[in-house]
Amino acid sequence: MTFSSRVFLPALCAGLLLVSGCSFLRPATVPLATDVYRSSCSAKADTLLVFLPGAYSSIDEFVREGFVQEVRQRRIGADIVMADAHMAYYTQRSVIDRLEADVLVPARAAGYRAIWLVGISVGGFGALIHEEQMPGGVTGIVAVAPYLGERELTHKIAAAGGLLAWQAPTGPLPPEQADTRLWRWLQTQAKLPAGSGSPALYLAYGTEDRFADSHRLLAATLPPQRVFTTPGGHDWAPWRRLWQQVLATLPLPTCP
Numbered sequence: 001m002t003f004s005s006r007v008f009l010p011a012l013c014a015g016l017l018l019v020s021g022c023s024f025l026r027p028a029t030v031p032l033a034t035d036v037y038r039s040s041c042s043a044k045a046d047t048l049l050v051f052l053p054g055a056y057s058s059i060d061e062f063v064r065e066g067f068v069q070e071v072r073q074r075r076i077g078a079d080i081v082m083a084d085a086h087m088a089y090y091t092q093r094s095v096i097d098r099l100e101a102d103v104l105v106p107a108r109a110a111g112y113r114a115i116w117l118v119g120i121s122v123g124g125f126g127a128l129i130h131e132e133q134m135p136g137g138v139t140g141i142v143a144v145a146p147y148l149g150e151r152e153l154t155h156k157i158a159a160a161g162g163l164l165a166w167q168a169p170t171g172p173l174p175p176e177q178a179d180t181r182l183w184r185w186l187q188t189q190a191k192l193p194a195g196s197g198s199p200a201l202y203l204a205y206g207t208e209d210r211f212a213d214s215h216r217l218l219a220a221t222l223p224p225q226r227v228f229t230t231p232g233g234h235d236w237a238p239w240r241r242l243w244q245q246v247l248a249t250l251p252l253p254t255c256p
Contacts, residue, residue, distance in 0.1 A: 032102040033084040034059075034084065037082075047115075050104075050116065055087045055122040058086075059083070065239070076252050077255050081107070085099060099130055117140075120145060121144075124145065128141065128185075140202065141200070144204045145234055148214040149183065150179055163218065164190060190222075201222060204243070205242070
């Protein structure tokens with residue numbers, strides 16, 4: 001894991017409007033705590049959904065807000081792992097390593113053939129930087145209202161004419177430029193031919209979300225069928241609607 005908490009954390013906290021919470025982090029445990037919900041299908045599932053929460057959300061909110069129930073009601077043949085990758089894993093620069101070692105490696109060993117990361121807010125950021133640094137490890141990513149970095153960088157990319165027109169820096173980047181590295185990787189992904197084998201990326205966001213400017217930049221490079229919007233801001237009500245929309249289109253198996 002290579003991004004710097006010294007520079008990255010203040011920007012992230014400010015971006016999330018959660019500065020007051022940054023001094024009251026829960027401890028980052030090893031291994032990463034998880035909660036598992038098995039598929040309601042009778043056959044053993046070979047597909048896994050990994051839910052990554054927002055900065056100060058708890059994993060039980062995925063249950064309370066209906067994300068797990070929506071999967072079950074649709075009789076989707078997938079198990080669910082909710083990974084408690086809270087903010088402390090980002091400040092300690094361990095989120096990628098813990099997600100890989102404690103969730104994804106065991107999942108592959110258990111025989112899952114398809115693994116999807118579903119991240120909300122900073123969880124979406126975590127899913128994306130994991131793939132940027134450990135490519136090819138998952139089947140797809142669903143980024144719901146993802147944090148994508150500092151607003152200044154978003155404005156620079158927009159001023160350049162969008163992500164594809166932006167002149168991304170070349171060569172190694174210092175640790176504090178994690179968001180620049182992410183956008184450079186997103187640009188590389190956007191230039192790949194369709195069906196090139198890169199993970200499928202789905203983006204969902206509220207049109208009044210405080211990160212919507214960055215979401216629109218990314219959305220412009222994605223296939224329209226993989227972009228979902230709904231009225232609302234950075235909160236659970238629009239996220240629930242978005243999850244219903246996305247889930248209806250994801251290429252996931254259903255119970256026979």
